[in-house]
Amino acid sequence: MITVNRLTDYATLILCEMAYDNNAIISTQYLSEKIKMGKATVIKILKLLTKKGLCKSYSGSAGGYKLNKETSEITVLDIIQ
Numbered sequence: 001m002i003t004v005n006r007l008t009d010y011a012t013l014i015l016c017e018m019a020y021d022n023n024a025i026i027s028t029q030y031l032s033e034k035i036k037m038g039k040a041t042v043i044k045i046l047k048l049l050t051k052k053g054l055c056k057s058y059s060g061s062a063g064g065y066k067l068n069k070e071t072s073e074i075t076v077l078d079i080i081q
Contacts, residue, residue, distance in 0.1 A: 010037060011045050011079050015054065018067050027064040054078060 013035050018026055028046065032039040046065050049055040056068045067074075 008080055014045055022067040025058050025064040025066045
């Protein structure tokens with residue numbers, strides 16, 4: 001049996017929310033409010049997902065994060081790693 005740690009669970013929630021419109025640049029504030037998670041935790045997880053190539057960050061006043069892959073290309077293994 002596989003146990004999923006908290007960060008993996010949170011990353012899955014974030015990616016699922018971002019998958020609704022994978023062409024949109026989504027702010028950390030929006031994600032934090034939408035999934036009811038602390039903004040610092042959302043930022044931490046998004047940085048990890050960006051480092052692994054699943055997301056891309058955009059800076060500036062309209063900045064945020066966007067999926068770097070199509071949703072069909074993201075596997076559970078990608079999220080766990």
